[in-house]
Amino acid sequence: MNRKIFLILFAVAAFALPGLAQSSKLNGTWKLDNAKSNFGQFPPPASETDVITINGSDFKQQVTTANAQGGQTYTRACTIDGNEVALAPDDPRGHLGTITLSKIKCAWDGASLVFTEGANVRGTDLTDRLTFSPSDDGKTMTMDSHITSPTINGDRKLVYDAADSSAAMAAPAMSASMPSGPHPSLSGTWKLNVPKSDFGQIPGPASQTDTIEDSEPSVKITADQKGGMMGDTNNTESLTTDGKPSTSPGMGGAAVTSTAHWDGGALVVNSKTSFQGSDVTLKDTYTLSADGKTLTEVTHVESSMGNFDTTSVYDKQ
Numbered sequence: 001m002n003r004k005i006f007l008i009l010f011a012v013a014a015f016a017l018p019g020l021a022q023s024s025k026l027n028g029t030w031k032l033d034n035a036k037s038n039f040g041q042f043p044p045p046a047s048e049t050d051v052i053t054i055n056g057s058d059f060k061q062q063v064t065t066a067n068a069q070g071g072q073t074y075t076r077a078c079t080i081d082g083n084e085v086a087l088a089p090d091d092p093r094g095h096l097g098t099i100t101l102s103k104i105k106c107a108w109d110g111a112s113l114v115f116t117e118g119a120n121v122r123g124t125d126l127t128d129r130l131t132f133s134p135s136d137d138g139k140t141m142t143m144d145s146h147i148t149s150p151t152i153n154g155d156r157k158l159v160y161d162a163a164d165s166s167a168a169m170a171a172p173a174m175s176a177s178m179p180s181g182p183h184p185s186l187s188g189t190w191k192l193n194v195p196k197s198d199f200g201q202i203p204g205p206a207s208q209t210d211t212i213e214d215s216e217p218s219v220k221i222t223a224d225q226k227g228g229m230m231g232d233t234n235n236t237e238s239l240t241t242d243g244k245p246s247t248s249p250g251m252g253g254a255a256v257t258s259t260a261h262w263d264g265g266a267l268v269v270n271s272k273t274s275f276q277g278s279d280v281t282l283k284d285t286y287t288l289s290a291d292g293k294t295l296t297e298v299t300h301v302e303s304s305m306g307n308f309d310t311t312s313v314y315d316k317q
Contacts, residue, residue, distance in 0.1 A: 025111070025134035025135075025138040025141075025307065026052050026054055026113060026132055026134050026141065027052055027053060027054055027307065027308050027309070028051075028052060028162055028163065028307050028308075028309070029049065029050070029051050029162070029163035030049070030050045030051075030052065030141050030160035030161065030162060030163070031047075031048070031049050031160060031161050031163060032045070032047065032048035032049070032050070032158060032159075032160050033159045033160065033161050034047075036159040037156075037157060037158045037159045038155075038156060038157045039156055039158075040154045040155050040156045041154050042154065042156060043067075045065040045066060045067045046065075046066050046067045046068065047065070047066045048063065048064065048065045048066075048158075049063075049064045050062065050063050050064075050160060052132070052141075054080075054113075057079050057080045057081055058077075058079060058080070059076075059077060059078050059079070059080050059106055059113065059115070060075060060076070060077045061075065061076040061077070061115075061132075062074075062075050063075070063076065072097045074095065074096045074097045075092075076093075076096060076115065076117075077092075077093050078093065078104050078105070078106035078115060079106060080106045080107065080108060080113065081106070081107070082105065082106070082107040083105065084103055084104070084105040084116075085103060085104055085105065086102065086103050087101055087102055087103060087104065096117075099119055099121070100119060100120075101117050101118065101119050102118050102119055102120060103117070103118040104116065104117050104118075105117075109131065111133065111134065112131050112132060112133040113131070113132045114129065114130070114131050114132075115129075115130040115131075115132070116128070116129050116130070117130070121149075124149050124150060124151055124152070125149060125150070126147060126148070126149040126152065127147070127148050127149065128145055128146070128147045129145070129146045129147075129148075130143055130144070130145050131143065131144040131145075138162065138302075138307055139161065139162050140159060140160065140161060140162065141159075141160040141162070142157060142158070142159055142160070143156075143157075143158040143160070144156070144157050144158075145157075145158070162307070183216065183241075183262045183265065183267075184265055184288045184292070185214045186212045186214045186219070186267060186286060186288060186295065187212055187213055187214040187215075188211075188212060188316050188317070189209060189210075189211050189316070189317040190209065190210045190211075190212065190295050190314035190315070190316055190317065191207075191208075191209050191314060191315050191317050192205070192207060192208035192209070192210075192312060192313070192314055193313045193314065193315050194206075194207070196313040197310075197311055197312045197313050198310060198311045199310050199312075202308075202310060203228060204228060205225045205226060205227045205228030206226045206227030206228065207225070207226045207227065208223060208224065208225040208226070208312075209223075209224045209317075210222065210223050210224075210295075210314060211224075216241060217240045217241045217242045218238065218239070218240055218241075219238075219239045219240070219241060219260060219267070220236060220237070220238045220239075221236065221237050221239070222234070222235070222236040223235055223236075237258070239258060239260040239269060240260065241260045241261055241262055241267065242261075243259055243260075243261050244259070245257050245258065245259050246258050246259075254273050254274045254275065255273065256271055256272070256273040257271065257272050257273070258270065258271040258272075259271075263285075265287065265288065266285050266286060266287045267285070267286040267287075268283065268284070268285050268286075269282075269283070269284040269285075269286075270282070270283050270284075271283075271284075275303075278303050279303065280301065280302070280303040281301070281302045281303070282299060282300070282301050282302075283299070283300045284297055284298070284299050285297070285298045285299075292316065293315065293316050294313065294314065294315060294316070295313075295314040295316070296311065296312070296313050296314070297311070297312040297313075297314070298310075298311050298312075299311075299312070
């Protein structure tokens with residue numbers, strides 16, 4: 001069975017779990033749409049990009065903003081359990097740029113995540129209730145902010161657009177026709193470094209070894225996996241890097257169509273299939289370290305059930 005099918009199985013299984021089904025559509029990279037947002041009495045940034053990662057009950061929002069005075073980066077993090085946590089002054093979760101938080105609480109409200117934070121600003125206690133809500137199609141996220149204090153009350157509605165990889169999915173042949181220099185050889189035996197990898201919502205395997213035969217334009221990848229959600233598996237996929245599609249059997253009789261091309265020094269494999277009436281797209285990007293000893297595979301999965309990403313790091317044997 002094609003190794004991409006296992007990723008699809010992981011995705012479907014993950015979205016079927018109640019705790020993960022809520023979080024799936026919030027995961028990803030989000031760009032603030034100033035024109036659609038309402039900042040109330042607060043000044044808007046020139047730009048903002050958020051990266052949200054929800055792994056089980058762990059929530060993390062990495063915020064990068066820019067304005068005329070410069071920019072700042074900070075991380076908002078909590079455990080989604082509905083319990084209020086008092087933060088010590090040295091707790092890294094309490095520092096949001098120039099604001100120091102005194103308490104936080106995270107909880108689900110249906111498909112929305114509610115992050116409540118308290119702070120003391122210029123001697124006045126302030127509470128900000130942030131509600132993160134994804135749209136049904138997963139392409140838009142809204143963050144509603146309600147601030148209360150004895151002296152300041154206000155609301156904001158920030159609208160974010162999901163970072164879109166559809167352009168890359170739509171035109172692999174064009175990218176393949178415009179090479180940008182010599183391509184590295186990915187040939188070799190590669191052992192998964194589990195501690196350095198990030199499987200997101202999907203339980204990672206106990207171990208995995210990939211054998212790659214890179215004979216341009218043909219690339220064959222054999223993956224031998226032990227443990228994980230699907231147990232022990234061994235499967236092979238054969239690709240060509242000239243942008244020509246290859247087809248393999250999928251789930252429920254649906255075919256998987258894949259195209260591969262080089263994007264500079266990265267091998268990009270785009271795949272499309274369907275499962276139970278839902279279209280699924282996958283984008284695998286393989287990059288080799290400068291010393292040729294580490295191979296990184298970043299996988300982005302999109303479906304009507306939600307989007308998620310994984311990063312697998314391999315050491316050369």
